[in-house]
Amino acid sequence: MRNASPSTNVPLQLRDAVAAALALEPAIFGRAGAVDAAAAYPAADIAGLSGAGLLGACLPAAFGGVGLGHGAESADVLREVLRTIGRASLTVGRLYEGHVNALRLARHSPAALALLADEIAAGRISGVWNAERGEGLRAERIAGGWRLTGHKIHCSGSGAVRRPLVTARIGEQGPLMMLPEVGGERVDLSVWRAAGMRGTATGTVDFTGLVVPDAAVIGEPGDYYRSPGFSGGAWRVLAVQLGGLDRIMALHVERLGVRGGGDPVMRARLARAGAAHEAARLSVREAGRRAEGEGEPAAIDAYVDLARGGFEELALACIEATRRNVGLGSFIAPDPLDRALRDLETYLRQPFLDASRDNAAGWLLGHGGCFA
Numbered sequence: 034m035r036n037a038s039p040s041t042n043v044p045l046q047l048r049d050a051v052a053a054a055l056a057l058e059p060a061i062f063g064r065a066g067a068v069d070a071a072a073a074y075p076a077a078d079i080a081g082l083s084g085a086g087l088l089g090a091c092l093p094a095a096f097g098g099v100g101l102g103h104g105a106e107s108a109d110v111l112r113e114v115l116r117t118i119g120r121a122s123l124t125v126g127r128l129y130e131g132h133v134n135a136l137r138l139a140r141h142s143p144a145a146l147a148l149l150a151d152e153i154a155a156g157r158i159s160g161v162w163n164a165e166r167g168e169g170l171r172a173e174r175i176a177g178g179w180r181l182t183g184h185k186i187h188c189s190g191s192g193a194v195r196r197p198l199v200t201a202r203i204g205e206q207g208p209l210m211m212l213p214e215v216g217g218e219r220v221d222l223s224v225w226r227a228a229g230m231r232g233t234a235t236g237t238v239d240f241t242g243l244v245v246p247d248a249a250v251i252g253e254p255g256d257y258y259r260s261p262g263f264s265g266g267a268w269r270v271l272a273v274q275l276g277g278l279d280r281i282m283a284l285h286v287e288r289l290g291v292r293g294g295g296d297p298v299m300r301a302r303l304a305r306a307g308a309a310h311e312a313a314r315l316s317v318r319e320a321g322r323r324a325e326g327e328g329e330p331a332a333i334d335a336y337v338d339l340a341r342g343g344f345e346e347l348a349l350a351c352i353e354a355t356r357r358n359v360g361l362g363s364f365i366a367p368d369p370l371d372r373a374l375r376d377l378e379t380y381l382r383q384p385f386l387d388a389s390r391d392n393a394a395g396w397l398l399g400h401g402g403c404f405a
């Protein structure tokens with residue numbers, strides 16, 4: 034399925050990006066139940082983001098954007114945009130975060146940015162497809178470009194994203210980033226029968242035989258994993274997930290309100306959930322500011338790694354308290370709380386969480402146990 038194609042991208046100032054996301058929040062939340070029930074790609078929501086200028090805002094100024102997601106000055110704005118969209122729908126937030134990530138990774142390549150700007154003008158998002166199984170995706174050098182063999186798994190937006198940023202192995206060197214043009218016929222969505230995040234269209238994509246010209250290649254082999262962009266950039270996922278936690282807290286409080294505020298045991302659980310949410314909020318804010326700042330790359334990686342592990346534990350504590358307080362109702366569709374909980378439980382499964390905790394522990398061991 035393709036995105037709807039509004040050519041109504043409006044120019045957006047950085048300072049207006051949060052207001053634009055807040056204006057879209059009720060409509061995206063209002064459609065989220067139908068998206069979940071049908072496991073349907075949220076085309077209308079992506080069209081809304083496009084029309085509000087939030088896809089184009091991620092381009093640098095030279096390409097008509099405002100550099101949302103490209104540095105310290107936009108860190109707080111980006112966090113609130115990602116959080117707001119995540120609060121409306123984690124599915125839409127996940128798709129938007131992939132788009133932000135692709136533009137961020139392409140930021141030093143004018144040719145790649147031009148390709149992505151064309152996608153944005155057509156109302157389409159991009160995304161980053163890195164996950165693979167077995168042999169994964171390989172690229173072989175040919176005249177003027179690269180020929181691809183293999184596939185990627187867990188590709189969000191597959192069938193709708195036409196220019197994903199993918200990583201492809203070239204011999205013994207680190208993977209190379211490129212922007213192949215991918216048609217829907219290469220996508221297998223039958224594999225996506227998830228409990229949550231059902232509308233993300235997270236499929237398997239076969240690239241075998243596709244040719245990518247040199248103009249669609251980004252940077253040098255290994256750039257994708259360069260520090261602190263790779264590990265540090267994970268703070269953006271936390272910002273979207275924080276929006277999911279906001280929604281869960283709001284619905285939790287609403288349900289206890291219906292029960293007259295609950296009994297003392299329920300109120301104690303609510304306080305535990307609230308403390309977890311607040312700790313998560315502060316940690317995501319600090320992680321974003323550090324990751325987008327000028328600090329030492331190893332310290333940024335370690336801080337965001339610590340925040341990722343901490344966020345998972347805090348979110349699980351918040352989910353547990355909510356499910357116990359609300360009871361069976363929190364498991365029954367079409368209650369939005371059921372969806373919000375399923376979505377966050379699914380989205381919390383992120384790569385290398387144990388390894389990132391281990392890296393954070395290594396940093397703490399070498400620095401007296403604290404971050405400055």
Ligand SMILES: Cc1cc2nc3c(=O)[nH]c(=O)nc-3n(C[C@H](O)[C@H](O)[C@H](O)COP(=O)(O)OP(=O)(O)OC[C@H]3O[C@@H](n4cnc5c(N)ncnc54)[C@H](O)[C@@H]3O)c2cc1C
Nearest residue numbers: 161162163164187188189230235379380382383384385387
């Ligand atoms: C909704 C959603 C959308 C997604 N969209 C995308 C996308 O667009 N692009 C993309 O690239 N990916 C995407 N992903 C996939 C994501 O990047 C991860 O690959 C995936 O979530 C990993 O989850 P996992 O729990 O299977 O992790 P795994 O990495 O398989 O880990 C499972 C467990 O094994 C442990 N483990 C893993 N490796 C080792 C090891 N070597 N030694 C010891 N223990 C190990 C882990 O710590 C964990 O406990 C998406 C995921 C979700 C949930």
